[in-house]
Amino acid sequence: MLELSGVEAGYGSVRVLKGVSLRVGPGEAVALIGANGAGKTTTLRVVHGLLEPSAGQVRFRGSTLAGVPTEARVALGMGHVPEGRQVFSRLTVRENLRLGAYTRRDAAGVREDLERVLEVFPRLRERLRQKGGTLSGGEQQMLAMGRALMGRPSLLLLDEPSMGLAPLVVEQIFRVIAEIHRAGTAVLLVEQNAYLALELCSRAYVLTTGSVVAEGAARDLLVREEIRAAYLGG
Amino acid sequence: MTPARTGERPRDPHAPFHRAGLAALVLFPAADHLLDLRLVGDVVPVLLFAILAVGLNATVGLGGLLQLGYAAYFAAGAYAAGILTSVAYPFQLPLEVATAAAVGAGALLGALSALPVLRLKGDYLAIVTLGIGEIVPVTLRNLEPITKGEFGISPVDLPGPRAWEDWTNTTHGVLWYYLALALLGLVVYCQRRLERSRIGRAWEAFREDELAASACGVDTAAVRVQLLAYSGAVAGLAGAVSASYVPAILPSQYEFPISAMVLSLVVLGGLGNWRGAVWGAILLVSLDRILAPSLTRWAQSLVGSGSYSFFLEFSNYRFLLFGLALVLVMRWRPGGLFPPRAAQERVG
Ligand SMILES: Nc1ncnc2c1ncn2[C@@H]1O[C@H](COP(=O)(O)OP(=O)(O)OP(=O)(O)O)[C@@H](O)[C@H]1O
Numbered sequence: 001m002l003e004l005s006g007v008e009a010g011y012g013s014v015r016v017l018k019g020v021s022l023r024v025g026p027g028e029a030v031a032l033i034g035a036n037g038a039g040k041t042t043t044l045r046v047v048h049g050l051l052e053p054s055a056g057q058v059r060f061r062g063s064t065l066a067g068v069p070t071e072a073r074v075a076l077g078m079g080h081v082p083e084g085r086q087v088f089s090r091l092t093v094r095e096n097l098r099l100g101a102y103t104r105r106d107a108a109g110v111r112e113d114l115e116r117v118l119e120v121f122p123r124l125r126e127r128l129r130q131k132g133g134t135l136s137g138g139e140q141q142m143l144a145m146g147r148a149l150m151g152r153p154s155l156l157l158l159d160e161p162s163m164g165l166a167p168l169v170v171e172q173i174f175r176v177i178a179e180i181h182r183a184g185t186a187v188l189l190v191e192q193n194a195y196l197a198l199e200l201c202s203r204a205y206v207l208t209t210g211s212v213v214a215e216g217a218a219r220d221l222l223v224r225e226e227i228r229a230a231y232l233g234g
Numbered sequence: 235m236t237p238a239r240t241g242e243r244p245r246d247p248h249a250p251f252h253r254a255g256l257a258a259l260v261l262f263p264a265a266d267h268l269l270d271l272r273l274v275g276d277v278v279p280v281l282l283f284a285i286l287a288v289g290l291n292a293t294v295g296l297g298g299l300l301q302l303g304y305a306a307y308f309a310a311g312a313y314a315a316g317i318l319t320s321v322a323y324p325f326q327l328p329l330e331v332a333t334a335a336a337v338g339a340g341a342l343l344g345a346l347s348a349l350p351v352l353r354l355k356g357d358y359l360a361i362v363t364l365g366i367g368e369i370v371p372v373t374l375r376n377l378e379p380i381t382k383g384e385f386g387i388s389p390v391d392l393p394g395p396r397a398w399e400d401w402t403n404t405t406h407g408v409l410w411y412y413l414a415l416a417l418l419g420l421v422v423y424c425q426r427r428l429e430r431s432r433i434g435r436a437w438e439a440f441r442e443d444e445l446a447a448s449a450c451g452v453d454t455a456a457v458r459v460q461l462l463a464y465s466g467a468v469a470g471l472a473g474a475v476s477a478s479y480v481p482a483i484l485p486s487q488y489e490f491p492i493s494a495m496v497l498s499l500v501v502l503g504g505l506g507n508w509r510g511a512v513w514g515a516i517l518l519v520s521l522d523r524i525l526a527p528s529l530t531r532w533a534q535s536l537v538g539s540g541s542y543s544f545f546l547e548f549s550n551y552r553f554l555l556f557g558l559a560l561v562l563v564m565r566w567r568p569g570g571l572f573p574p575r576a577a578q579e580r581v582g
C-alpha cells in the first residue's frame with residue numbers, strides 16, 4: 001500500500017531524514033516510534049506531500065508519488081491527522097468535517113460518511129454548530145480524526161493522537177483507531193506512547209535521528225531489551 | 235447538501251437592523267428628493283467604496299491575505315473602461331462591454347500578482363501587494379502613449395443607451411445611484427454564494443491554518459490565485475463604473491491612500507463578513523465625503539475665510555480620524571463595528 005525507500009528530506013540545509021525505508025501493507029497498522037526530533041512528523045509530511053523528499057521514493061498503491069501534490073494524495077485515499085490537531089478554529093465543527101471531504105464530489109457518500117463519523121464521535125454531533133476552537137483538546141482530536149475520515153481514506157496517517165490528553169480520552173481515541181483499523185483502513189501511527197502504539201499495531205519501526213534503527217513485529221519489539229530501555233522507559 | 239446548509243451558523247440577531255438599513259438605501263433617493271438634500275450624487279462614490287470593501291473583504295477577511303495595494307485593481311478596471319470607451323482611443327466600445335473587460339482586467343492583474351506569492355503569506359505577501367499598488371500608478375503616469383499620463387482619460391462612456399446620457403449625467407444622480415446600488419447588490423450576492431460554497435470554505439480553511447487546509451486537500455497556491463483574482467475582478471467592476479462617473483481618470487486617483495482607505499473600511503466594518511464591509515463603508519465614507527465637507531462649509535462660514543480656514547477643512551483630518559477610529563475599534567470592538575456572528579459568539 002505505502003512504501004518508502006531511502007527517503008531523505010529536510011528543511012533548508014538541515015537534513016532530517018537520512019534514508020528512511022518503511023512499508024505499510026493494505027489494511028495493516030504500523031507504528032512509527034522514536035524520540036523527540038527523530039523525524040517522525042517529517043516522515044508523515046513527506047508521505048502526505050507537504051514536504052518534497054530530496055532523495056528516495058514514496059510509492060502508494062503501486063505508483064510513485066514524486067511530484068504528486070497533497071490534494072491529489074488526499075483524493076487517492078490518504079488521510080492525515082496532523083500533529084497538534086490543527087482544527088480550523090473559527091469554523092464550525094460541521095464546516096471542519098466537510099472540509100475533510102473537500103476533494104470528494106459524491107454528495108450522497110459524503111452525507112453518509114458524516115453520519116458515520118458522528119456515530120463514532122457522538123460528542124461531535126452535539127457540537128456541530130460550535131466553533132472548532134471552542135472544543136476541548138480531546139474533542140479537537142476527535143474532530144481532526146473525523147475530518148480525516150471524511151476523506152474516506154484507505155490509509156490514515158496519525159501524528160501523536162494522544163498528545164496532551166487525559167488517559168481516559170486517550171483510551172477512547174485509541175479504541176476508535178482500532179475500530180477504524182478493523183474496518184479495513186491501513187494506519188501509520190506516530191506515537192510517543194510506545195506501549196499504546198505497539199498494542200494497537202502489528203508492526204513497528206523505530207526511528208532515531210532520521211534513520212530506521214529497528215523494525216519488526218510489535219510483539220518482538222516490546223520485549224527487546226535495548227528498545228525497552230530507549231523508548232519504553234525500561 | 236442544501237438542507238445541511240441552513241443552521242450551519244447561528245441566526246444573526248442583527249438581521250432586522252440590516253433589513254432596515256437596506257430599506258433606507260433603497261428609499262434614500264425619495265427622501266433626498268422630498269427633503270431637497272441633493273445628496274444622491276454624492277452617495278454614488280460611497281456605494282462604489284462599499285463594493286470595493288466587499289471585494290477586499292474576500293482577500294483579507296475570508297482568505298486572511300493582507301492586501302495593501304488594492305487600488306491597483308481599481309485602476310486596472312478604470313483604465314480598461316477608459317481606454318476601451320473614450321473617444322481619445324480607437325475602440326470606442328459601449329461601457330457595458332468595456333465593463334466586462336474591466337472585470338477581466340482586474341481579475342487578470344489579480345491572478346498575475348498571485349504568481350510571485352504562491353508560497354507567501356503574512357508580511358511578505360503584504361509587501362508584495364504594497365509594491366504592486368505602488369508600481370501601477372507610477373506606470374500609469376509614465377506609460378503616456380497608452381494611459382495619457384497626468385493628462386488622464388476623458389470622457390469615459392456613460393451607462394445605458396446614448397439617449398439616456400442626459401439622465402445618467404452626474405447632475406441626475408438617481409439612475410447612477412440605483413445602478414451603483416444594484417451592482418453592490420450583485421457583488422454581495424456573489425460573495426454570499428461564494429462564502430457558502432466549497433471554494434469559500436476552502437478560503438476560510440486556508441486563512442485558519444494553511445497546513446491543515448492542504449492536509450484536507452486544498453490546493454493553497456490555487457487559493458491565493460482565486461482570492462486575488464476574485465477581489466481584483468470586483469475592484470475592476472467598481473473601477474469601470476467609477477471611471478464613467480468621475481469627470482476624468484487620473485493616476486492620482488489610484489494611489490496608496492485609496493488602498494489604505496478601503497482596507498480601513500474592511501477592518502473597521504468587521505473582517506470576514508460582507509455586512510460589516512458594506513455598512514462600515516457606507517457609514518465611514520459618508521462621514522468622510524458628505525458630512526465632513528458640509529461641516530467644513532459650515533465652520534468656514536462661521537469664521538470667514540481667514541488664514542486659519544485650512545485647519546477647518548475636515549477632509550484633511552481624514553487619515554487622522556480613520557487612524558484614531560482604527561485604534562479605538564481594535565481596542566474596544568476587535569470584531570469591527572459590525573462584527574460577524576462568529577465574533578459575537580466568542581464574546582458572548
Ligand atoms: N519547519 C521546520 N523547519 C526547520 N526544521 C524543522 C522544521 N520542522 C522540524 N524541524 C526539525 O526537524 C527535526 C525532526 O522534526 P520532527 O518534527 O520530524 O520530529 P518528531 O520526530 O516528530 O518529534 P516530536 O516527537 O517532538 O514530534 C527536528 O530537529 C526539528 O527541529
Ligand SMILES: [Mg+2]
Pocket residue numbers: 040041042083159
Ligand atoms: Mg512530531
